[in-house]
Amino acid sequence: MKKEQGIKVENLVKHFGEGETRVDVIEGASFTVNKGELLALIAPSGAGKTTLLMMIGCVTEPNSGTIWLGEEKVYENGWLVKDTRSIRREKIGFIFQAPYLIPFLNVIENITLLPQSSGVSEKDTKAKAMELLTYLDIAEKAKMSGSKLSGGQNQRVAIARALANDPQIILADEPTAALDTKRSISVVQMLKKIAVEQGVAIIMVTHDETVLPYCDGIMEIVDKKVVMKDSAEDIRII
Numbered sequence: 001m002k003k004e005q006g007i008k009v010e011n012l013v014k015h016f017g018e019g020e021t022r023v024d025v026i027e028g029a030s031f032t033v034n035k036g037e038l039l040a041l042i043a044p045s046g047a048g049k050t051t052l053l054m055m056i057g058c059v060t061e062p063n064s065g066t067i068w069l070g071e072e073k074v075y076e077n078g079w080l081v082k083d084t085r086s087i088r089r090e091k092i093g094f095i096f097q098a099p100y101l102i103p104f105l106n107v108i109e110n111i112t113l114l115p116q117s118s119g120v121s122e123k124d125t126k127a128k129a130m131e132l133l134t135y136l137d138i139a140e141k142a143k144m145s146g147s148k149l150s151g152g153q154n155q156r157v158a159i160a161r162a163l164a165n166d167p168q169i170i171l172a173d174e175p176t177a178a179l180d181t182k183r184s185i186s187v188v189q190m191l192k193k194i195a196v197e198q199g200v201a202i203i204m205v206t207h208d209e210t211v212l213p214y215c216d217g218i219m220e221i222v223d224k225k226v227v228m229k230d231s232a233e234d235i236r237i238i
């Protein structure tokens with residue numbers, strides 16, 4: 001199968017602050033994640049993992065460099081798109097670590113909240129949500145409140161929510177941090193299935209080495225740059 005680029009960044013640079021308070025976080029990261037691939041992103045706390053995801057997710061502006069989402073160049077020394085919110089809404093699904101859901105809404109409402117606020121009809125968003133819940137094997141929980149579900153079930157609903165806009169890209173920031181090993185592996189296998197079956201490019205930040213063998217590759221932030229590793233073999237996370 002021909003590889004199609006899902007995410008590409010070139011010479012990405014990010015620092016916060018200026019002068020004495022300046023913190024250099026990323027100094028020239030370059031890499032590509034293809035559609036259909038699930039890549040793990042590892043590095044110690046404070047190394048810039050979340051910052052990197054937020055730049056790719058069009059939330060945080062880089063200082064320089066280039067970002068492509070699919071074939072579309074979205075950043076080159078400034079946002080090239082008029083409205084970064086629409087890029088986030090149309091192309092990107094975000095998954096975070098716990099707490100995952102709005103506790104006073106039921107599962108369906110958690111999934112349909114954002115699509116409905118961007119103008120899609122209630123009927124269509126509900127039908128899509130049920131389809132996703134069935135796909136993720138959790139349809140029987142549709143009417144339950146988020147606060148009544150287990151951690152693993154919560155995260156599956158959060159994945160359904162991230163898929164509600166048919167994203168080309170999923171950015172997951174420590175999605176398994178609050179789960180035990182068995183449930184972590186199940187969530188990561190689900191992300192891999194989504195990548196392959198829906199042609200999505202996924203970057204997943206993790207501190208959990210037991211999930212690395214389920215990923216297609218590993219990116220590590222080393223000396224403020226991103227280094228690609230091919231396999232989990234000689235990586236040990238401290």
Ligand SMILES: Nc1ncnc2c1ncn2[C@@H]1O[C@H](COP(=O)(O)OP(=O)(O)O)[C@@H](O)[C@H]1O
Binds near residue numbers: 016025043051
């Ligand atoms: N909005 C911000 N303003 C200033 N410094 C920030 C901001 N966001 C992150 N940082 C700093 O950037 C560095 C990387 O943070 P972060 O990306 O959250 O790391 P990680 O996710 O790998 O733990 C840290 O030193 C952090 O303090």
Ligand SMILES: [Mg+2]
Binds near residue numbers: 049050051173
């Ligand atoms: Mg972080």
